Structure formats: structure tokens, C-alpha cells
Amino acid sequence: MPDLGFEVLLKGKNMARLLGGLGTAMQISMISVAISIFLGIIVGILMAWKNPISRAVTRCYLEIVRIMPQMVLLFLVYFGSTRAFGWNLSGELSAVIVFSFWGTAEMGDLVRGALDSIPAHQYESAWALGLSSGQVYRYIVLPQTVRRLIPLAINLITRMIKTTSLVLMIGVVEVLKVSQQIIEANRMSSPNAAFGVYLVVFLLYFAACWPISLLAGYLEKRWR
Amino acid sequence: MMKKSVINILKTFAVWVVALMLLLSLAACGGASKGQQEAGEASAAGGSGSDQGDTVFRTLDEIKESGTINIGVFSDKNPFGYVDENGEYQGYDVYFARRIGEDLGVEVNFVSTEAANRVEYLETGKVDIILANFTVTAERAEKVDFALPYMNVALGVVSPDSRVITDLSELEEGDEVIVISGTTAETYLIENNPEITLQKYDTYANAKNALENGNAVAWANDNTEVIAYALQSPGYTVGIPSLGSQDTIAPAVSKGNESLLAWINEEIKGLAEEQFFHKDYEATLQDTYGMDYEESLVVEGGVTKQD
Known part of the structure; x- marks a missing residue:
């Protein structure tokens, strides 16, 4: 077996540091995911609402998020807020703000898509049966929307977890940064450590995202 | 009817939430460029000696009072700034940073920086x-203030x-x-020795392989890189x-932070007495570069050999 430099992970607290870095990444992404899902549903309803003002506003918001790379948003919030308002936001808080800002827009668009995908005749049939608007949403629209949303939302959530690797640019030491630190600290003694360490990082990301996929599969089956 | 009105209230509420978020985001965009101007004005004011309360940086006294100094170092550039297996910052830059904290009587808070976000x-x-x-460059000196240097950096050429090859001629x-x-290295050779044919590679690993395969007679790069390479590779x-x-490599502070800049310069001059940077070299760089390069790499008391 080729030398993959796994021994560097056994040195000192390296493995614990790597797991700590994963913890940081998960903390940022999970808080952002929770905020994004909550606000995303509200934004999604607004996007689907046939009101020209709400459509225009949400459309603008979505386009801003789409055209701005997350990297730029991170710099804008972390350094820009200090320049503009003198706020000294921590890297972690800036990351949560940016990821929620991004996640809410994308989640909103997913909710809009799911709501739009319910055919108009279902509303009409329900109203014809004498259901109130609230009942239509509660018994007809919502169950179908949520089921259609799950796979899309999972894609977004796992993407948010993986994108946390960008926060190293604003001084937050997360799993990828720790792995680079370990590789570089052992550049001379274990030149091949990059392979082993990145392999472990791959497995850690997998371990973080796989349970979410499993949960999604379970929910999709349960709510069929 | 009741439920319908609840939904309407929810929608109105949601419109306001989104409008507020949008407004905030626009304010952040617009504010950033305005803030840049303000920062520029503030630093200009600081440079002329007047002490405005609205500056971005902390003066020497403010740092002392707070009890902590924030120092930006690399966390993945062995042996200059890196994190060891116990999670402790180490390296040539870090050794100096610790001494600064000690002499100021404050705790050092290390911040992990990247090459791209240092300014x-x-x-x-x-x-x-x-x-x-x-590295001190004229372009960077427009945005930050450099203190006296503590290390030399130049290009080097390694060959079998x-x-x-001891001279380009x-x-x-x-x-x-x-x-x-x-x-x-690429920029320098194109500018000063256009007669030399260059073989360009994208990565360190490819350049190394090319030299070892005998594709070319020599390899030009930062001297620290080629020295470290030659020490590791017999032949x-x-x-x-x-x-x-x-x-040269020097500490940098925010533009206009004169009190801190003056203190660092005094510190570097004062440390020459005990040959601090030679000790630093021996503690952190010797394993990588050996003893032969101590004199050519270390700058003591901020005085470079050319001066």
C-alpha cells in the first residue's frame, strides 16, 4: 500500500483538531440551515403570491444572491460592515449571516417552485368542495409541497455544509483549514500527508452529509 | 374567512421582513464603498498626526489597555507561521509575535490569515x-505601513x-x-534576462518533477524555496x-497607526542587542534551511546589508 501519510493524524491532537474543525463547520451550517428553512418558507410564499410588489422585491433579492459569489458576500459582511458601520462582527457570525442570506433566497425559490407545481385545478376542486383557503393549504397544498421540497432542500443543505470551506478566508479555522495546517506542518517529514489527510476530510464530510440524506429518504417514504 | 385573514397578515408581515433584509443588504453594499473613503480620510488624518477618535486601528495605549493584541499570521506556511500537532502556533513570524506580546505585556491573539486578505x-x-x-512592496506600502524589516527574501537558482550554475552568464x-x-522569478527573468528560454509549470510539484527528469538545467524560484529543496534532495x-x-519581509500595521509603528521599530532596533532574530532563526528555520543561510536570510535591528 502506498504511503498516504496517515501517521500525521495520530500525532498530538491532530485528529481532535480535525474533528473540532468539522464541529465549527457543522455549527455554522446547521444554524444557517435552520434560519434559511424558516425564512425561506416565508420568502417562498411571497414569491408565489401573485402580487407585483412582492414578486419584484423577492425577484431582486434572489438575483442579488444568484449573481454574488459567496466569497464576495463573506468579504462584504466581515470586512465591509467594519468599514461602513464600524461593527466588529466575528468571522463565525459573518458566516452565519451570509449563509442564511444565501440559503433563504434559494430555499425561497425552491418553496416557490414546489407551490407553483401544484396544479390550479386542485385549488379549484377544493374550493368547489367548500374548503376554506386555510383548509386548502393545510390538507392539499402543504403535504404535496413539503414532499416535493425534501430532495431539493437536501441538495441545498449539503451544499451549504460543503461551502463552509470558504469561511477560512475570513479567519475561521474549520475542517479544511485544519487539514491544510496539518499537511503544511508536516511538509518535510511526511510529504505525502496531503493524500491521507484529504481522504479523511472527504470521509468526515461524507459522515456529516450522509445522515441528512438518510433522513430525507426516510421522510420522503413516510410522507408518501 | 378567519384563516384567510391570518394568511394575509402573514403575507404582509413577510413582505416587511424581506423588504427590511433587502434594504439592509443594499445599505451594506452602498455603505462599503462609502466606508472605504472614510477609512482613507481617517488614515490620512492619522498620518498628519492629529488623533481622531474615528480611526479604524487601535493605538498602542488602547492595545495595552485592552490586554490583548491581535496579530495576523499564517497558519499553514511552515516554517514561517504554522500550527503544530498540539494546536499551537509556531514558526519564525510567530516567535517574533510572542516576543512582541511579552514586551508589551499583553496576551497575543493569533488570527489565521491568507495571502489574499492580509491588507x-x-x-x-x-x-x-x-x-x-x-514582503515589502511599493504597492502594498500605499495601503499599509511597514515597520523595519526582519528578514531578507530574494530569488535563488538550484541546479544538479x-x-x-553559479551565474546566469x-x-x-x-x-x-x-x-x-x-x-x-518568472517576472524577474522575463524582464532582466529575456535571452533565457523559460520552461513554465503551474505547480511546485510539476516544476520539481521537471528538474528531476532533466528537462532543464536549472530551476529559479524564491530562494527560501530552492534552499529548502536542495537540502532535502541530495544531488x-x-x-x-x-x-x-x-x-525584505517586515511587520505591517494599519495605515497611520504611528504609535504602534514607532513602538515596533524601537522594539526591532532594541532586539538587535541580544541578536534576537538570529535566535529566532536557530529556533525555527534552522531545521529547514541549515546554518549556511542564517546571515543571508536574517535581518537584525532592521538594517539590511545593502544599507
């Missing part, structure tokens, strides 16, 4: 000092023992030199340890 950290005052292998017709694209020698313009 930004100082411009926003998010760190007090950058000690991250920061079978034919050691030894290169004959048809001899090629390896460089990594985008490095200062290769650094024939030219310093080529071209000597650049």
Missing part, C-alpha cells in the same frame, strides 16, 4: 499587526551537482530554466542563493 485585515483594523511573511545556447508561472545545489533585487 484587508489591516485596513479594517481587525488585526493590529500582520506578521505573515509580508553535475553542472552547478554560465547558461549556454539551448539551456532552459524552469520557473513556476506567476511567481516573482542538487543552490548555485545562486540570491538573485536580483533583495526584497
Whole structure:
């Protein structure tokens, strides 16, 4: 077996540091995911609402998020807020703000898509049966929307977890940064450590995202 | 009917939430460029000596009072700034940073920086000092204030023992030199020795393989890189340890932070007495570069050899 430099992970607290870095990444992404899902549903309803003002506003918001790379948003919030308002936001808080800002827009668009995908005749049939608007949403629209949303939302959530690797640019030491630190600290003694360490990082990301996929599969089956 | 009105209230509420978020985001965009101007004005004011309360940086007294100094270092550039297996910052820059904290009587809070965001950290005052292998250039000096240097950096050329190149004039017709694209070595050779044919590679690993396969007669790169390479690879020698313009590495502070800058300069001059940076070299760089390069790399008391 080729030398993959796994021994560097056994040195000192390296493995614990790597797991700590994963913890940081998960903390940022999970808080952002929770905020994004909550606000995303509200934004999604607004996007689907046939009101020209709400459509225009949400459309603008979505386009801003789409055209701005997350990297730029991170710099804008972390350094820009200090320049503009003198706020000294921590890297972690800036990351949560940016990821929620991004996640809410994308989640909103997913909710809009799911709501739009319910055919108009279902509303009409329900109203014809004498259901109130609230009942239509509660018994007809919502169950179908949520089921259609799950796979899309999972894609977004796992993407948010993986994108946390960008926060190293604003001084937050997360799993990828720790792995680079370990590789570089052992550049001379274990030149091949990059392979082993990145392999472990791959497995850690997998371990973080796989349970979410499993949960999604379970929910999709349960709510069929 | 009841439920319908609840939904309507929810929608109205949601419109306001989104409108507010949008407004905030626009304010952040618009504010950023305005803030940049303000920062520029503030630093100009600081430079002329007047002490405005609205500056981005912390003065020496403010740092002392707070009990902590924020120093931006690399966390993945062994042996200059890196994190060891116990999670402790180590390296040539870090050794100096610790001494600064000790002499100021404050705790050092290390901030992990990247090459691309070092200037930004100082411009926003998010760190007090950058000690991250920061090469002094005229372009950077417009945005930050450099203190006295504490290390030399130049280009170097490594070649096989079978034919050691000790001067670029030894290169004959048809001899090629390896460089990594985008490095200062490439720029320097194109500018000053256009007659030399260059072989360009994108990565360190490819350039290394090319030299070892004998694709070219020599490899030009930062001298610290080629020295470290030659020490690790028997059969290769650094024939030219310093080529071209000597650049220096120095601590940097936010533009206009005169009190801190003056203190660092005094500190560097004072440390010459005990040959501090030689000790620093021996503690952190010797394992990588050996003893032969101590005099050419270390700058003591801020005085470079050319002065």
C-alpha cells in the first residue's frame, strides 16, 4: 500500500483538531440551515403570491444572491460592515449571516417552485368542495409541497455544509483549514500527508452529509 | 374567512421582513464603498498626526489597555507561521509575535490569515499587526505601513551537482530554466534576462518533477524555496542563493497607526542587542534551511546589508 501519510493524524491532537474543525463547520451550517428553512418558507410564499410588489422585491433579492459569489458576500459582511458601520462582527457570525442570506433566497425559490407545481385545478376542486383557503393549504397544498421540497432542500443543505470551506478566508479555522495546517506542518517529514489527510476530510464530510440524506429518504417514504 | 385573514397578515408581515433584509443588504453594499473613503480620510488624518477618535486601528495605549493584541499570521506556511500537532502556533513570524506580546505585556491573539486578505485585515483594523511573511512592496506600502524589516527574501537558482550554475552568464545556447508561472522569478527573468528560454509549470510539484527528469538545467524560484529543496534532495545545489533585487519581509500595521509603528521599530532596533532574530532563526528555520543561510536570510535591528 502506498504511503498516504496517515501517521500525521495520530500525532498530538491532530485528529481532535480535525474533528473540532468539522464541529465549527457543522455549527455554522446547521444554524444557517435552520434560519434559511424558516425564512425561506416565508420568502417562498411571497414569491408565489401573485402580487407585483412582492414578486419584484423577492425577484431582486434572489438575483442579488444568484449573481454574488459567496466569497464576495463573506468579504462584504466581515470586512465591509467594519468599514461602513464600524461593527466588529466575528468571522463565525459573518458566516452565519451570509449563509442564511444565501440559503433563504434559494430555499425561497425552491418553496416557490414546489407551490407553483401544484396544479390550479386542485385549488379549484377544493374550493368547489367548500374548503376554506386555510383548509386548502393545510390538507392539499402543504403535504404535496413539503414532499416535493425534501430532495431539493437536501441538495441545498449539503451544499451549504460543503461551502463552509470558504469561511477560512475570513479567519475561521474549520475542517479544511485544519487539514491544510496539518499537511503544511508536516511538509518535510511526511510529504505525502496531503493524500491521507484529504481522504479523511472527504470521509468526515461524507459522515456529516450522509445522515441528512438518510433522513430525507426516510421522510420522503413516510410522507408518501 | 378567519384563516384567510391570518394568511394575509402573514403575507404582509413577510413582505416587511424581506423588504427590511433587502434594504439592509443594499445599505451594506452602498455603505462599503462609502466606508472605504472614510477609512482613507481617517488614515490620512492619522498620518498628519492629529488623533481622531474615528480611526479604524487601535493605538498602542488602547492595545495595552485592552490586554490583548491581535496579530495576523499564517497558519499553514511552515516554517514561517504554522500550527503544530498540539494546536499551537509556531514558526519564525510567530516567535517574533510572542516576543512582541511579552514586551508589551499583553496576551497575543493569533488570527489565521491568507495571502489574499492580509491588507484587508489591516485596513479594517481587525488585526493590529500582520506578521505573515509580508514582503515589502511599493504597492502594498500605499495601503499599509511597514515597520523595519526582519528578514531578507530574494530569488535563488538550484541546479544538479553535475553542472552547478553559479551565474546566469554560465547558461549556454539551448539551456532552459524552469520557473513556476506567476511567481516573482518568472517576472524577474522575463524582464532582466529575456535571452533565457523559460520552461513554465503551474505547480511546485510539476516544476520539481521537471528538474528531476532533466528537462532543464536549472530551476529559479524564491530562494527560501530552492534552499529548502536542495537540502532535502541530495544531488542538487543552490548555485545562486540570491538573485536580483533583495526584497525584505517586515511587520505591517494599519495605515497611520504611528504609535504602534514607532513602538515596533524601537522594539526591532532594541532586539538587535541580544541578536534576537538570529535566535529566532536557530529556533525555527534552522531545521529547514541549515546554518549556511542564517546571515543571508536574517535581518537584525532592521538594517539590511545593502544599507
